[in-house]
Amino acid sequence: MKVCVDELRERYPVITGHRGFQERYPENTIVSFAAAVEAGADVIEMDVHLTRDGVPVVIHDETVDRTTDGRGRVGDMLLKEIRELDAGRWFGPQFAAERVPTLQEVLDRFGGRVVLNIEIKAYDESGPAVRGRVEREVVRMVAEKEIVGGVLISSFDANILKRAGRMTGAPALALISKVAFDEETLEACRRLGVFSFHPRFDVTTGALVRAMHGAGIQVYAFGADSADRIGRLAALGADGVIAKNPRQARRRWPKEARGTSPI
Ligand code: G3P
Ligand code: CA
Numbered sequence: 001m002k003v004c005v006d007e008l009r010e011r012y013p014v015i016t017g018h019r020g021f022q023e024r025y026p027e028n029t030i031v032s033f034a035a036a037v038e039a040g041a042d043v044i045e046m047d048v049h050l051t052r053d054g055v056p057v058v059i060h061d062e063t064v065d066r067t068t069d070g071r072g073r074v075g076d077m078l079l080k081e082i083r084e085l086d087a088g089r090w091f092g093p094q095f096a097a098e099r100v101p102t103l104q105e106v107l108d109r110f111g112g113r114v115v116l117n118i119e120i121k122a123y124d125e126s127g128p129a130v131r132g133r134v135e136r137e138v139v140r141m142v143a144e145k146e147i148v149g150g151v152l153i154s155s156f157d158a159n160i161l162k163r164a165g166r167m168t169g170a171p172a173l174a175l176i177s178k179v180a181f182d183e184e185t186l187e188a189c190r191r192l193g194v195f196s197f198h199p200r201f202d203v204t205t206g207a208l209v210r211a212m213h214g215a216g217i218q219v220y221a222f223g224a225d226s227a228d229r230i231g232r233l234a235a236l237g238a239d240g241v242i243a244k245n246p247r248q249a250r251r252r253w254p255k256e257a258r259g260t261s262p263i
């Protein structure tokens with residue numbers, strides 16, 4: 001049975017593995033995603049950029065500098081060049097076999113087994129030649145794999161979500177935010193018809209959670225890993241957390257505290 005985004009409404013708390021199992025494994029690699037699934041994550045989160053030859057690859061930064069042994073902008077490199085890089089050794093010698101995964105590899109390996117939160121990292125500043133290409137490729141690949149129901153496309157950029165949402169066979173959407181919540185954000189979420197809203201921990205408030213819930217939108221916050229922060233999210237009424245250590249996040253989530261904070 002394939003997993004389904006809608007079923008997340010029935011789960012509590014919803015635990016997402018940020019970049020896989022970022023605390024213990026090299027982020028956004030196959031080994032990191034496998035570890036997050038093994039740890040019982042409901043969702044795995046990943047970041048996607050397009051190579052120069054138009055292939056979606058799973059990597060966080062705009063350049064390969066921090067998380068591989070190479071240098072350069074992902075968008076300036078061919079897939080072949082990126083695949084030659086080591087994406088694990090920077091984190092530990094035991095991970096030397098890891099490569100920058102293509103999105104296709106991740107879909108083949110994990111699609112349907114766990115909900116995939118695919119964050120699109122191409123921003124409008126990328127210019128008209130690139131605009132729309134990433135989301136088009138992601139939507140096409142997810143549809144081809146027949147896992148539309150098990151995918152969330154997320155982005156800080158509402159325009160990316162707007163374009164993705166208009167495409168035939170688009171998966172569910174999620175808006176990410178690191179700025180103070182306001183009515184405009186709620187309106188944007190409503191207009192986009194997002195499934196969930198992903199605020200950074202420090203801008204997550206009870207008012208935000210209540211407003212989103214009033215609109216039928218789930219709230220999964222990121223940037224909260226300590227027991228204190230996770231406890232606070234539960235007290236604010238959040239539905240889940242996007243955590244660097246999904247196993248620990250589940251253990252730290254105090255189930256009895258749902259929505260008890262008046263703030
Ligand atoms: O999903 C939320 C989070 O991943 C956004 O921030 O920079 O870690 O991609 P970042
Ligand atoms: Ca991300």
